[in-house]
Amino acid sequence: MDWHMATFLERIHLEIIQAVDRHGSLTAAAERLHLTQPALSHCIRKLEDQLGTPIWHREGRNLRPTQAGLYLLGVANRLLPQLQHAEERLRQFALGERGTLRIGMECHPCYQWLLKVVAPYLRTWPAVDVDVKQKFQFGGIGALFNDEIDLLVTPDPLYRPGLRYEAVFDYEQVLVVAQSHPLALQVDVQPEQLANETLITYPVGIDRLDIYTQFLTPAGIAPRHHRQIETTDIMLQMVESGRGVTALPRWLVKENMQRFAVVPLRLGPHGVAKQIFLGFREGEDEVDYLRGFVELARGQSGRERPEATCLERLDDLEDLSLAEQRLIDIRSGKTQTQTLSQEDVMKHHGLED
Structure with missing residues (x-):
């Protein structure tokens, strides 16, 4: 972006472009931003004059973004969450608060694992709240880059410049x-x-x-x-x-x-x-309560x-001869599973109480 363009591209412009995209019309966007529609239209018209290019093509009541409009929408989606998060962090600093650890989930069964970590974490860090997000507009990587989350829980890390991952659970x-x-x-x-x-x-x-x-x-x-x-x-x-x-x-x-x-x-x-990995932006592992979560997750989870x-398990079975016969039946294709009791199956897998 040219230096002179930055002098007239303001936050309100990005908010308007994002609101129109999300709500579908100038009227709905104006209501969402607590502006009158004439004021919103004037603001965008002035920006288009300064840019020297339209942001939208008007097709009846519909607005279709131009190439410039799509570019600014991308800028808005990247910058606005960062500005909002920065303002919230500064507000927390002013009030003496630690903040909120925002965790993104890219793993359905990982939620149960996360609960085992969050409970002791909240006890250890009483001044820090935890928020969990499971759906992202641009995926977990996009949420990290757009500052929508602080940590990403994933079994399949995608390594990108500016991101770090640490394995915390096998x-x-x-x-x-x-x-x-x-x-x-x-x-x-x-x-x-x-x-x-x-x-x-x-x-x-x-x-x-x-x-x-x-x-x-x-x-x-x-x-x-x-x-x-x-x-x-x-x-x-x-x-x-x-x-x-x-x-x-x-x-x-x-x-x-x-x-x-x-x-x-x-x-x-x-x-x-x-493995379950925790991903975060480079340099942010120095934030004490984020590093605290990573260390607690690694220590709390254990390994699996x-x-x-099956042959190694036989020594643990009470009825060795019965187990051997069943293994022979399985290997010869004569499975007896349908006639086995629940206790037999559990015992065979070494899962009985």
Whole structure:
């Protein structure tokens, strides 16, 4: 932007452009900004005269942004959140407050993990509030760059100049099946065993689902059906009732096994290892309460490795001979899963109380 243009491009211009884009008309934008429509129109007309180019093309009652208008809208979407956040921080400084830690979520099951960190964090930092955001206009990376959030919780970091990520929690992604499912006694599954299954996932793109990117797609396998469900509890209820299978972190499955008759199975012989990362803008890890959250998350979460193999588990089973016979049946294709009790399945996976 030229230096002389900066002398007449004001914050109100950016607010008007953003408000018109969001609310669809000059009238609605004027109401949102507590201006009269003539005042708003005059302000934009004066800006267009100074720019020497129109911001909108008027098509009846509709406004279509020009190239200049689209550029200014992008500037508005980047700068206005930063200005608002700066004003809020300065207000907090004036009042002696620490502020609000704004956390963005790019991981559906991570919400349960986050709750385990937020509770002790609020006790440790009583002067800091926490706000959690799960939907972003331009994605989690855009929210960080636009200063809409301070931290991004994600299992799939996208490294960009100006951003840093720290791994705070290791976990294993597993397949989840009903205890009555034919696969329930296996410790791990192969991609081709899911070819006739209904796979239930969160409503995100296949390119962001580990069970596809790290398990099914490399093997050239697709499930017979793919259903998307928003909430973890409904997913587990569907799996329990035999309506499909799903993929979740092992720790999350274990936490819900008292409520749902499901078991976790390793994806492939070696499992799918994942990590939860916290992303933030470079330099902001020096903010004490942000650094405090990162350190607490790392210390609070612990670690989760892929489970022991089936043969390694046999020593822990009370009835070794029965377990050996069942393994022989599974390997020969003579699965007895349908006739097994819930206690048998839980015992086989080393998950009994």
